[in-house]
Amino acid sequence: MTIDKSNLAKLKKFADVFKAARERNANESDTVMYLVKFFEEVLSYDPLSGEITKEVPVKERYCDFAIVLDNSKGEESKPEFLVEAKAAGVKSLNAKHIEQASNYAANRGVNWVVLTNGASWHLYHLNFDKETGINSELVFELDILERLETEPDYVWDTLCVLAKSNVEEGGLETYYEQTKLLSPKTIVNTLVSEEVLMKIRQELNHHAPARLDIKDVFRAVMHVLNPEAVAAAGDITPPVRRRRRRRRHQADEVEQPQTQNSAPPPQIQPESTDEEEIPR
Secondary structure, eight states: OOOOHHHHHHHHHHHHHHHHHHHTTOOHHHHHHHHHHHHHHTTOOOGGGTSEEEEEEETTEEEEEEEOSOOTTGGGOOOSEEEEEOOTTOOOOOGGGGHHHHHHHHHHTOOEEEEEOSSEEEEEEEEEETTTEEEEEEEEEEEHHHHTTTOHHHHHHHHGGGSHHHHHTTHHHHHHHHHHHTSHHHHHHHHTSHHHHHHHHHHHHTTOSSOOOHHHHHHHHHHHSOHHHHHHHOOOOOOOOOOOOOOOOOOOSSOOOOOTTOOOOOOOOOOOOOOOOOOO
């Protein structure tokens, strides 16, 4: 989505605010104040109607604020997601910063936590398992100050995931599912699947002096892939392609009489049952 001039101006305004806050090492309280304004002006939440609820109790401390769209039930309303803010001067954000928020989210059945210092934004999806406990998965990581000048559309598209209109439509879960589909593991495994490799080999064979072996195509594809993506995909082995055996035509259940002049039926040659296998 191409960002319009109005929204680009808003992002640049807050990018300058967060940059200045980082340079003067603004405290967490000031950073929260700027973030509340950001959620109001850029992401369209209304703090006056309780959509931005500050200082949500989390055990012995507070989560900085929560986004609540169904506020008809008062304090019992379930947040759409929590926002854990860090001081603008904090340079490195990590999953440890959301431990308290994750505990609260688990008790309330909230699956999302945003961790931000204004400049850097991390969105976490939480999974709750009886055996392993709370598992936080990083869904996106965005640095506004680094990418706004060169990739404003990407910054806007990413932050719009948190916008009120998208959250109201259940867009967070949709974005999560799409992110999983576009993960390095899924993409790499799709590229080296039997079906895709066969298609690549078919196209290359149009220009090849000799018929290409599918295992050579597999190696060539793996060679050009980004090593980091391959590492993120985990253990990958080439597919084993097996040709399906074609069954010989079965004789009719009722034998048809033949006339003297009828020609004998053509001999049916059995298909080759050799299997083409790529050694693992």
